[in-house]
Amino acid sequence: MIGGGGSPLPEGAGKKRGKPRVVIMADMQSFYASVEKASRPEYANRPVVVAGDPKLRSGIVLAACPLAKRRGVTTAERLGEAMNKCADLVVLRPRMQTYINVSMQITRILERYADAVEPFSIDEQFCELTGSLHLHGELKQTALRIQRDISEKTGVFARIGISDNKVLAKMACDQFAKKNAEGVFHLPQALVQENLWPLPVQGLFGVGSRMMRHLNRMGIYTIGDLARTPLDALKRRWGINGEVLWRIANGIDDSPVTPGTHDGAQQAIGHGMTLPRDYGDKRDIETVLLELSEEVCRRCRFRGVMGRVLSVGCTGGGFEFGFSRQTTLLQPTHVTNHVYRAAVGLFHQFWNGQPVRQLYIALGGLVRDDVYQLEFDDERETYRALELATDEIKDRFGVSAIVRAVSAGSGGQAYGRAAKIGGHYK
Numbered sequence: 014m015i016g017g018g019g020s021p022l023p024e025g026a027g028k029k030r031g032k033p034r035v036v037i038m039a040d041m042q043s044f045y046a047s048v049e050k051a052s053r054p055e056y057a058n059r060p061v062v063v064a065g066d067p068k069l070r071s072g073i074v075l076a077a078c079p080l081a082k083r084r085g086v087t088t089a090e091r092l093g094e095a096m097n098k099c100a101d102l103v104v105l106r107p108r109m110q111t112y113i114n115v116s117m118q119i120t121r122i123l124e125r126y127a128d129a130v131e132p133f134s135i136d137e138q139f140c141e142l143t144g145s146l147h148l149h150g151e152l153k154q155t156a157l158r159i160q161r162d163i164s165e166k167t168g169v170f171a172r173i174g175i176s177d178n179k180v181l182a183k184m185a186c187d188q189f190a191k192k193n194a195e196g197v198f199h200l201p202q203a204l205v206q207e208n209l210w211p212l213p214v215q216g217l218f219g220v221g222s223r224m225m226r227h228l229n230r231m232g233i234y235t236i237g238d239l240a241r242t243p244l245d246a247l248k249r250r251w252g253i254n255g256e257v258l259w260r261i262a263n264g265i266d267d268s269p270v271t272p273g274t275h276d277g278a279q280q281a282i283g284h285g286m287t288l289p290r291d292y293g294d295k296r297d298i299e300t301v302l303l304e305l306s307e308e309v310c311r312r313c314r315f316r317g318v319m320g321r322v323l324s325v326g327c328t329g330g331g332f333e334f335g336f337s338r339q340t341t342l343l344q345p346t347h348v349t350n351h352v353y354r355a356a357v358g359l360f361h362q363f364w365n366g367q368p369v370r371q372l373y374i375a376l377g378g379l380v381r382d383d384v385y386q387l388e389f390d391d392e393r394e395t396y397r398a399l400e401l402a403t404d405e406i407k408d409r410f411g412v413s414a415i416v417r418a419v420s421a422g423s424g425g426q427a428y429g430r431a432a433k434i435g436g437h438y439k
Contacts, residue, residue: 032143032144033177034141034143034177034178035141035142035152035177036139036140036141036142036143036175036176036177036270037127037139037142037156037173037182038133038137038138038139038140038173038174038182038183038185038186039119039123039137039159039163039171039172039173039186040136040137040172040173040174040187041116041119041136041137041169041170041171041172042079042170042171042172042191042196043076043077043078043079043082044076044112044116044136044169045063045075045076046061046062046076046077046078046081046105047076047078047168048108048111048112048115048167048168049063049108050078050168051167051169052168053105058080059101059103060080060081060084060086060099060103061078061080061102061103061105062074062075062077062078062081062086062092062095062102062104063075063105063106063107064092064095064104064105064106064107065107065287073091074086074087074088074089074091074092074095075088075107076088077095081095081102084098084099084102085098085099086098086102092104113135115167115169116132116136118166118167119138119163119167119171122162122163123138123140125162126142126145126155126159127141127142128141128142128143128144128145128270129141129271129272130270131270131271131272133183139182139183139270140270142155152175152199153175153197153199156173156197157197159171160196160197172186172190172196173186173197174186174189174198175197175198175199175200176200176201176202176264178202178265178266178267178268179266179268179270180218180260180261180264180266180268181200181202181264181266182200183218184200184209184217184261185199187218188209188212188216189208205240205264206237206240209236209237209262209264210236210237210262211236211237212236213235213236214228214233214234214235214238214239216236217236217239217258217262218261219261220258237262239258239262240259240262242259244256244259247259280377280379281320281375281376281377282318282320282376283324283376284305284308284309284312284375285305285373285374286305286371287370288369288370288372291330291368291369291370292369292370293366293367293368293369298360298364298369298372299357302353302356302357303349303353305356306349306352306374307353309352310346310347310349310400311400313347313376313379314382314400314401317381317383318347318379318380318381318382319346319347319376319379319380319381319382320342320346320347320375320376320377320378320379320380321341321344321345321346321376321377321380322339322341322342323340323341323342323355323356323375324337324338324339324374324375324377325337325339325356325360325374326338326371326372326373326374327364327369327371327372328369328370329367329368329370330367330368330369330370334365334367336364337373338359338362338363339359339377340355340359345378345380345382347376347382349400352374
């Protein structure tokens with residue numbers, strides 16, 4: 014029964030084993046916009062946003078500075094809507110390589126304080142201070158010193174959550190440090206029930222709007238409700254995911270801070286694209302599918318793998334509809350033409366004809382590309398030699414040095430995206 018008695022913790026959970034851990038999450042406030050304002054002092058007192066392409070009012074706001082947010086501007090809204098809210102808004106084009114460089118600079122700053130630093134995203138990083146805190150002094154003063162060092166060297170304000178593990182450090186940052194002027198909050202395991210449990214369940218890390226609705230239908234409205242729900246009931250409903258949510262609500266997390274956490278073997282290789290306008294013409298859509306197929310296959314060849322499970326997805330103009338479907342190919346491949354033909358067939362099987370704004374392709378079921386089953390009239394080696402030659406040209410002279418003829422048409426994006434990182438300007 015929700016709220017009645019609760020569920021016992023697994024044996025050993027929540028107990029301190031050996032030296033208590035000290036973990037922080039450093040989150041950079043309005044990262045892209047902060048980097049821009051730091052390098053452009055003339056905009057220090059102006060509302061600034063970084064948007065996909067300022068020339069297109071239909072572009073998306075990637076980051077908004079605190080001044081812009083106070084005027085009602087939000088991240089991920091359409092640029093036209095943001096400009097209607099804030100007439101004097103300064104709109105800047107993103108510089109992704111600059112943001113990557115600053116993120117790496119922040120990592121180096123954190124490494125001077127921490128036993129280990131784990132980038133969680135371009136603007137969030139976990140730090141393990143357990144073995145080094147005695148070198149730096151009192152915990153909160155150390156956090157403030159880290160915050161000051163980052164600000165002085167990069168111009169970016171870091172919000173810092175402190176706790177006994179990664180998930181609680183993340184929650185301390187998101188739910189408390191981001192909401193106080195100092196930008197630092199300590200949430201020890203012992204105070205989870207007092208500080209975390211009264212919060213709405215949608216504030217829990219890992220709970221989105223859909224999961225919130227499912228939990229609400231079960232009578233779970235707060236993080237405390239979820240923490241007190243019998244674990245078996247959650248596991249019956251959602252399996253291992255139910256246990257993960259229950260553990261987070263109870264502040265349980267044994268995962269280490271691992272600098273190489275993103276270096277493991279990939280399960281799939283994919284590439285997606287948000288289009289500059291709604292695409293309704295079949296030929297334009299197929300051109301983009303070809304470009305995506307080529308990029309995915311190029312990445313596979315670079316890593317020496319082939320894929321057998323093809324995934325294709327799209328989102329409609331205005332984001333009213335979308336689908337994601339997959340199929341298993343007869344043979345693993347990283348040949349562009351083979352992947353493209355299968356992707357086009359899968360796409361048209363589920364496309365309803367409405368304009369498309371986003372497209373995505375991925376290859377999963379990855380295997381090494383140096384061993385495969387031969388077939389009669391097998392053309393893979395011919396294609397492999399041809400595409401390795403084009404890969405070498407692109408590696409030496411840039412990805413736009415050689416492109417397919419269709420990319421020069423109205424639907425092609427290969428030339429424009431050659432100057433970008435992750436779909437945004439360098």
